[in-house]
Amino acid sequence: MKTMDTPAIRIVVVAFGLALGCTTSEPRAGVSQEQEAKTAPFCNALVLASQPRSVGTLIPQELRANAHVVDIVSPMWFDATDQGTITAAKGCSGPYADYLNFCHTHAIRLMPIIRNFSPQTLLSNTAAVKTCAAETAALAAREGFDGIVMDIEQVRPEMQPALIDLTRKLYPRLQEQGRRLCIVVSARAWGKWDYRNLALHSDWLYVMFYDYTGPWNKTLVGPTSPIQWAGHTTDIRRDLQRILMTGTPPEKLLFGVPLYGNDFVLNPQGGALSIKTLYVDDLLHIKQAQQANRHWDDDKKCPVFEYQDSQHATHQVWYEDAESYSNKLQVALQNRLGGIAIWALRNDVSSVNSDFWATVHEQVGDKPHRGQ
Secondary structure (H helix, E strand, C coil): CCCCCCCCCCCEEECCECCCCCCCCCCCCCCCHHHHHHHCCCCCEEEEEEECHHHCCCCCHHHHHCCCCCCEEEEEEEEECCCCCEEECCCCCCCCHHHHHHHHHCCCEECCEEEECCCHHHHCCHHHHHHHHHHHHHHHHHHCCCEEEEEECCCCHHHHHHHHHHHHHHHHHHHHCCCEEEEEEECCCHHHCCHHHHHHCCCEEEEECCCCCCCCCCCCCCCCCCCCCCCCCCCHHHHHHHHHCCCCCHHHEEEEEECEEEEEEECCCCCEEEEEEEEHHHHHHHHHHHCCCCEEECCCCEEEEEEECCCCCEEEEECCCHHHHHHHHHHHHHCCCCEEEEECCCCCHHHCCHHHHHHHHHHCCCCCCCCC
16 A cells, blocks of 8 residues: 555545345346446445544544444554554554544444565564564554554565465464454566465455556556556456456455555656645646546446646646546456455545545445445
8 A cells, every 4th residue: 555644645435345246136226237237336345444644533524524334444543564563654553442433433433554665584484474464463462452454565476375374374373363464465466466366364355446547657548446447457346357367356355446546747759747635635736726627437337537737738637536436346246256445535524536535325325334
């Protein structure tokens, strides 16, 4: 996950569930089966909302405002070191009692994120892997967390056995405590991840179906989360099918959805001169200030607008809105996934993505959630 202490923070709301789709087998009277498939909500989905480190141990106003929808919240509070020890990030060392009380009062599971974005040293040391599993389980038990989200990224293929060994050691410990485990995995690097075995040793896989474009690649201009992309080598539909073809149970897959987009300064020779990642609401403020027109790209299933800045440079902005969110939720529903995942909660409730929350409310619904 992105560390959104910068403007590129990912807002994660993950909708988990043991099954999607309604329990009734017949469509409503007067509604065709095709129409029913398009409008049926995530009848058994759960929603997990992650928050960036910049919020610390405060309860985000966005969480307070949407507690009736959120089932699991995952603050990015901890790191797994190269030695396997677990340390709290600056400003995230607790106490956690108030946060826990809020969550449990509102029937929300608190599952903090433990991250390591450079795992080569950790995963090449069997003793460190063992320590990481033991300390993670001990942390969850000591603080009373309801589970853990393990976010280990930049995992090369040769590191996969060690990552699976970590989950194999950790998962039974958490199960014995009655706690849950979620593993964050990439969608775009599907050939490098052993999804099936990771799912076997966890409750859910949070699949990041975003960051298809971003500041790390100035040659590619387009949405961060394209459902399809003709002429491109990868997109959400293709990557999802590749993952499902590994035999990974769909109900264990959590569909990652971004609450951010990218502002590209176009290069006349092609690609971008610079790329800035911002929350959707910040991008919409730019759209309003520039009086730019929204255009819908029906191939990528995403909105876009353009404007010129004071230096006469042309910007192309790819973002998300109610239509694109609805399309993504329908992909998850049609494939009977366990739910959705979104990065990340904002503390200022006046600047939240209302399109996203309205879409989740419509298609996922409020609690009490089923299968929790």
